[in-house]
Amino acid sequence: MNLIICCTALQVLIAEKIIEIHPNEPFFxxxxxxxxxxxxxxxxxxxxxxxxxxxxxxxxxxxxxLLKEILYLKSTFGGKQFNKVFLANINELEIQFLLSAIKFNELNTFDDGTANIVKSSLFYKEENIGLNRKLINLFLGNKYSLEKLKNLSKTHYTIYKDFSNIIENTTYLDLISSNKVANIDTENGKAINILLGQPIFEREDEKNIALAEKVIKKFDIDLYLPHPREKYKLNNVEYINTDLILEDYIFQEFSYKKCRVYTYFSSAVINILNKSPNIEVAALRVAVDNPAYIETYELFEKLGINIIDIRE
Structure with missing residues (x-):
């Protein structure tokens, strides 16, 4: 039996593809x-x-x-044996303890979003382990670290084609099945304008609301897909109420009609880029000083995403 570990909805999409290409192998x-x-x-x-x-x-x-959860994972998985292991969050302490409790023949990794290709992310930095972490590792038996797992990974499954990754040996996975993409007459009909929510300003809801309202008015936004971390509510736009993440929603709802997706710097748009003539993508450049956000804009430019500067 194989073991596959996920921590996000996007990782589930990737995990489904991995399971598909191992059709005769059971998964835990x-x-x-x-x-x-x-x-x-x-x-x-x-x-x-x-x-x-x-x-x-x-x-x-x-x-x-955290200590209780580590002990619970060790007792639950202790002694279990797996053929292949697939995971994304090789930096997660609890996942490292889970791996330390089991036996396996082969380790494989997969993407945790653009952290795998943006060089300023934690996956590319040397781990800074403090004394408490070292003591926990020692007394509770963590055999692994980020670097050890990177070196141990046999294959890295990626959704970013032709990009260097944290693991050299990569296999590309296309998240969008061909039967989800349809061609329409793109010369006729108005495109539906969608804005992806993103709470850019931490603990400053009023600034986030003001920015969103400005964008909604300027770009004639029809639909708004809120970010899970949003605590505020906008009054001048129709919300998209769905349990689906963008990658699933957009191809379910816009296979036969046009849409234009606006984002600030959400990496989710990379996963729908150039997948269908029905879907356009535009990034709105805002004033941010976070190196990871700036590097995301640089990545957008390399991919040919239209970037519209809305800084004042």
Whole structure:
């Protein structure tokens, strides 16, 4: 039996593709998360249906709870044997302890979004492990680190074609099946304008609302897909209410009609780029000083995404 571990909805989409290309091999699915909501539950259920056995746990950052969860994972998985292991979050402490508790023949990795190709991400940095982490590793028996798992990975499954990744040996996965893409007469009919929500300003809801309202008015936005972290509500736009993430939603709803997707710097648009003549993508450049966000804009430019500067 194989083991596959996911922590996000996007990872579930990738996991489904991995399971598809191993049709005669049973899978034990694991879903770990720091949040619980309808969208997450929807994708968790999807992964469970693909697996012969399944385990789920919500993670917490408090030290005592973290230690309890590590011990729970060790007792649950201790001594289990797997042929192949597939995972994305090789930096996660609890996942490293889970791997330390089992035996396996082969380790494979897959993407955790653009962190795998943006060189400023934590996957490319040397781990800075403090004394507490070293003591936990020692006394509870963590045999792995980010670097060890990178070196151990046999194959890395990626959704980013022709990009260098954290693992040299990559296999490309196309998230969008050909039967989801249809051609229409793109010369006729108005495109539906969609804005992807993104709480850019931490703990400054009023600034996020003001920016979104400005964009909605300027670009004649028809539909708004809120980000899971948003705590605020906009009044001047129709919300998209769906349990689907963008990659699923856009091809379910816009296979036969045109749409234009606006984002600030959400990497989700990369996954729908050039997949259908029905779908246009545009990025709105805002004033940010976070190196990861700036590097995302640079990545957009390399991919030929239309970037519209809305800085004042």
């Amino acid at each position: 699915g694991v879903m770990l998360s720091t949040v619980k909501n309808a969208k997450f539950d929807f994708y968790q259920a999807r992964l469970e249906k693909k697996c012969q056995q399944f385990f789920t746990m919500q993670q917490h950052s408090e030290r005592i709870q």
